[in-house]
Amino acid sequence: MEVKVLRKVLDVNDTIAEQNRHYFEKKGVFVLNVMSAPGAGKTTILEKTLTSLMPKIKCAVIVGDICTTNDADRLSKSGVPVIQINTDQFGGDCHLAAHVIQRAASEIQLDGIDLLIIENIGNLVCPAEFDIGEHKRVVVLSVTEGEDKPVKYPLMFRVCHTALINKIDLLPYLDADIQLLRNNIAQINPEINQIELSAKTGIGFKEWITWIEDQIKLYQKTRNCA
């Protein structure tokens, strides 16, 4: 006997993600989901980003890792509230799922916060599949990773709104072809916003910070109109 089911496998996740988004909107918080492969430079980018945004824009951070609180320790030095999720305690996954964010968000004081940055677990595959209730998605790819990564992990580059091309200070020492990398990203997602930067030297940060500020303004404007 065949029984019709007709359900999305990730129905539960998607429902909770929608609840999260509603909660963030109630609090007036704009939420960025930042994803990348391990070692692309998410945490260093965030350290510099927080320093540039604060105190004008009030930030909070949720950091996901399988183990350790290293990233949270680094980021909390900037003075912003940081919650570390170790997925080992939450069901040990290679991505952050919506229910994990729901729990973490309830533990963080979001009143008066303009921007919540969620640093996802280092992985170019799984996080792309899971909506966590964010408003915009950012992928970080460093020039040391190889120009073909966008083509190898198309979903990640398809679902993101901005791609940060990091570690461009290393270009003189590499054979990396940044134009090829940019073309590969554009081939997967012609509408993605590409920003070249270096978390080490700070080059390119102005454009990145302006993008975040514009997104927050746009979010607050549409929220006030709603």
Add this chain to the structure above:
Amino acid sequence: MSCSYETKNQYIKLNIMHEMGIALQIIDVAVRSIPKTNDQVQVEAVHLRIGKLSAVVPQSLTFCFDITKKDTPLANAKLQIEEIPITAKCRDCGHEMIITEAFFKCSQCQEGKLEILSGRELDIVSITLSDTER
């Protein structure tokens, strides 16, 4: 990556890929779809639709499913996976196309503003139950 999940009062600790979480979700949805009047029933097959653009590898999912189905009504169940191609519609010229390579550009007007019509599916379509009547 170490992982722990609670399933049917069992505590399973496994090295995982994210297909493991998805396999557990499939079992959860399938078990809840079994009609309540028929609690002895076994599930023979789970019919899935998986889009080519989803971050799910059918072989990995089957591997994970076969590990997690033990001691559930799906212990003998097979996954029947229908792969769904990536189809898109150009927002500029309206042309509809199937995308077979990692190249998201309109095959007619060469513009890149594509609306994805299919390819992100990760759906349970139906389950087949064993015939328990004797």
